[in-house]
Amino acid sequence: GESVGLHLPTLSVQEGDNSIINCAYSNSASDYFIWYKQESGKGPQFIIDIRSNMDKRQGQRVTVLLNKTVKHLSLQIAATQPGDSAVYFCAETLTSGGYQKVTFGIGTKLQVIP
Amino acid sequence: NAGVTQTPKFQVLKTGQSMTLQCAQDMNHNSMYWYRQDPGMGLRLIYYSASEGTTDKGEVPNGYNVSRLNKREFSLRLESAAPSQTSVYFCASRTGTGGNTEAFFGQGTRLTVV
Numbered sequence: 122g123e124s125v126g127l128h129l130p131t132l133s134v135q136e137g138d139n140s141i142i143n144c145a146y147s148n149s150a151s152d153y154f155i156w157y158k159q160e161s162g163k164g165p166q167f168i169i170d171i172r173s174n175m176d177k178r179q180g181q182r183v184t185v186l187l188n189k190t191v192k193h194l195s196l197q198i199a200a201t202q203p204g205d206s207a208v209y210f211c212a213e214t215l216t217s218g219g220y221q222k223v224t225f226g227i228g229t230k231l232q233v234i235p
Numbered sequence: 236n237a238g239v240t241q242t243p244k245f246q247v248l249k250t251g252q253s254m255t256l257q258c259a260q261d262m263n264h265n266s267m268y269w270y271r272q273d274p275g276m277g278l279r280l281i282y283y284s285a286s287e288g289t290t291d292k293g294e295v296p297n298g299y300n301v302s303r304l305n306k307r308e309f310s311l312r313l314e315s316a317a318p319s320q321t322s323v324y325f326c327a328s329r330t331g332t333g334g335n336t337e338a339f340f341g342q343g344t345r346l347t348v349v
Contacts, residue, residue, distance in 0.1 A: 153336045155324050163279070164239070164340030166323050212278065214336055221266075221329075221336065227277040 122187030128204075133232045140198040142229045147192070151213035153221075154187060156196045159208045159228070168196070168209075206233045237261050240246075241326050241341035244273045248316040256311040256344050256348030258326030260261060267309035268338070269301060271322040278325065284309055316348045 134140045146154065152173045157165035171178040171185045171194075178185050184197040194211050208228040215222045242257045259268065265286045270278040270293075280293030284303040298320060300312045309328075313320060326341045 146256055155336050162342075164327075164337075166340070167337040170336045221331075223280070223336075223338070225278040227275055 129228060130228065131230045132230065134201050136201060136203060137233050138201055139229060140196075140205070142196045142198075142209050142231065144194040144196075144226050144229075145192060146194055146211065146213045146226075148213055148224070149189070149192060151215050153214040154185070155193050155195075155212040155214065155217075155223070156183075156185060156208045157212065158205075158226075159210065161207075165210060182229045197231055201231075201233050203233050203235055206231055236240040237324055239328055239339050239341040241324075241344050242341065243344060245345050246347070248260075248346065250317060250348060251257075252316050253312070253314050254316065254325070255313075256324055256346075257308070257327060259308045260326075260339070261307065262328060262339065263306070263338075264328035264330050265306075266329045266343065268327040268329075269299070269309070269311045270325045270326060270327065271295065272343075273322050273328065281324075288334075293298065296322075300336060318348045320346065321348045 141149045155170040158168050159165040161201050169180045169183055169185050171187050176187050182199045186195045196203040208230045210224050211226045239260045268283045269281040272278050279295050281299050282293055282301040284290045287306045290301050290303055302310045325342045327338045329338045
């Protein structure tokens with residue numbers, strides 16, 4: 122299953138399938154991009170980040186891809202599980218004067234169908 | 236290891252009342268933040284404290300004040316609550332050094348102003 126950034130806020134996938142959550146960012150000067158997961162009733166939780174000079178980074182069952190040409194970021198979750206059901210936020214950071222400004226997107230809700 | 240602790244978890248205020256949201260972190264982080272989260276708006280930064288002794292406005296500071304009481308604690312005060320301040324409030328902290336982007340969030344405070 123695949124979402125198209127901020128205009129399709131809900132993504133439903135079958136358990137075991139791969140999920141792709143997309144995000145369009147705004148500032149070409151951003152130096153890091155981050156994905157957070159927020160479960161219902163909880164605060165956001167860091168998943169993975171990627172530096173702006175990279176185009177791919179892998180974690181445990183997750184891969185983040187960065188395409189700076191079109192200012193696009195994606196989070197791929199392999200073998201999606203019910204515990205992956207949550208809202209996923211992308212964020213971009215800009216470091217200036219020693220301070221890292223973080224701007225969050227509005228999020229995509231991932232629903233895993235058992 | 237408690238991480239970031241926010242109190243209270245829920246609060247109902249009448250218009251014009253004041254209250255202080257408390258936040259404490261036990262990770263020796265330099266930077267602390269207050270965000271509000273509204274449906275369809277993502278997380279918006281209210282105020283931040285890059286290090287102990289400093290505070291700065293974020294995107295939506297109007298109607299709020301903050302105090303960085305010490306390295307551990309960062310409080311958010313609403314002097315005269317308005318219905319527009321009905322939201323879920325999150326406190327977060329980061330090391331604030333180097334390229335470490337990971338922020339740790341509290342569980343949130345759900346505030347309703349009637």
